[in-house]
Amino acid sequence: MTDDLLGRHRSVLPDWLALYYEHPIEITHGEGRHVWDADGNRYLDFFGGILTTMTAHALPEVTKAVTEQAGRIVHSSTLYLNRPMVDLAERIAQLSGIPDARVFFTTSGTEANDTALLLATTYRRSNTVLAMRNSYHGRSFSAVGVTGNRGWSPTSLSPLQTLYVHGGVRSRGPFAGLDDYDFVAACVDDLKDLLGHTRPPAALIAEPIQGVGGFTSPPDGLYAAFREVLHERGVLWISDEVQTGWGRTGEHFWGWQAHARGGPPDMLTFAKGIGNGMSIGGVVARAEIMNCLDANSISTFGGTQITMAAGLANLNYLLEHDLQGNARRVGGLLTERLRAAAHVPAVREVRGRGLMIGIELTKPGTDEADPAAASAVLEAAREGGLLIGKGGGHDTSALRIAPPLSLNIAEAEEGAAILEDALRSIQ
Structure with missing residues (x-):
């Protein structure tokens, strides 16, 4: 068979x-x-x-929530008010740590990162993006364009100009032999040098722990140090939490919290675990960034009632049982x-x-x-x-x-x- x-x-x-x-x-x-x-x-x-x-x-709690929601309505699109979507968005906005947060739901992490790149480039009026070497952000045309992992990048064509930064892999590369303090300092110096040779980028997109890259990560505080440099130039920080979110790292609820000096990222993306198998992804951003689009946009399947019911039930279980x-x-x-x-x-x-x-x-x-x-x-x-x-x-x-x-x-x-x-x- x-x-x-x-x-x-x-x-x-x-x-x-x-x-x-x-x-x-x-x-x-x-x-x-x-x-x-x-x-x-x-x-x-x-x-x-x-x-x-x-x-x-x-998980019985998620299975029950999906079954009960399927018995009422499965889907209506974002053109209509959707109570489960609002309920889950409120929870995620509060948990994100981002002030005045807005949440947009997608069906995958790829689509979430694609949306974050659209927002960042529109807000900043720049198609230059910083990404990490060894990174992976999805399989759409724009997400492949910021993926720094050759094995998952089938084309060099891209709508973006991507510049790759050192630091995502602690034990390999030119700075591997340094101690943590000097490693961070060297990566920051590299970032400053890079920024001196290009027009101001829209954003840095980075996974706190690189997932497809083999669960590699920098020393704690690297992205906080990067953020100080970027903030001076108005460059946004997007934390790709598709694999690190919802407490998986144990020490923190979000991966960015290991780099918390200076506060949360300007945007974070999420997907995978929140639906416990259901197709949920999304972006959290400050209102001024999320609302920068000046054209119509909807999501046919992002935030559909049945996936939101699953996400709510799963999030409740996760928090109540201190996973x-x-x-x-x-x-x-x-x-x-x-x-x-x-x-x-x-x-x-x-x-x-x-x-x-x-x-x-x-x-x-x-x-x-x-x-x-x-x-x-x-x-x-x-x-x-x-x-x-x-x-x-x-x-x-x-x-x-x-x-x-x-x-x-x-x-x-x-x-x-x-x-x-x-x-x-x-x-």
Whole structure:
């Protein structure tokens, strides 16, 4: 049955639509932190549909909210008043930390970042954008144009002039050998030098922790230091919170809060986890920025009633059960467990925060990326009953571990043991 489905997939869908595993699996259902495939195999899920099933599979509170809303009305567009959309927007505006915030809902993180770029370039009357090396912001034409990861950038054509800044990767690049203080100072000097050679940009867009890039991040405070330089020139800061938002890092509710000196960003984008699998994305911005468009605009599917009901239920559950605190506690344990197991020569680094953990693999004794090893560990983990992801700016050589935030200690220990065996298998 799965082989037949694979053949049908390949005959009708694009060749560039990637599938994991030598023998791809069809996931048919899930519960809690586990999923099952079409052959009845049960897996502990440490990737959550690319960080999207943030709370749990088949969470009763979300399932009930979706079912009840579907029984009333599923969709009406933004041309009509929409109570669930207003309710969720009020909650997100308050949680964002951005003063006089306005919220616009989309259906994905790509679309959210695309909207943020539209707002920034319109507000600033500039199509020059600063982005980070090793970054990823989505698959639309404009989002690809600010993506600093060659593996996810299929064209150099773009509506934007993008300039790439140092700092998103702490342990690689020309400043890797510096201590944190000097690293930040060097990146700031690089930014100032760059700005001296170009017309003032519209914005800097940056992920506090680079997701597709392999869960890399700068020292705390880098983006606050950048913001001081940018603010002097009127340049906006967009924090891409598509993967870091809603408490996943454990220490903070938003990734930007690790760089909080000087206050919140001018805009933040979100998606993935807030819907717990439903298609929700969005932008939060100060009113003057959000309201800068002077033409009509709507969102046919952004903010539709059924996704807003899911988002509200999921956000309530997340806050009421302190899943941010759980991410900090269980994520800390899982990270230490993985670091203790990372004596395999191929493991270059274990990094991350909360339940957002990366393991970078290289050819032993070198800094050369080893994507074949990453693929082998991915396969071995699946054989052991664990689903993980992969990424990285160096030929996809990092393992990405991001379970639902309700992960418990026993499941963390189980997953770490499977992953340790998978890592040993490639020696």
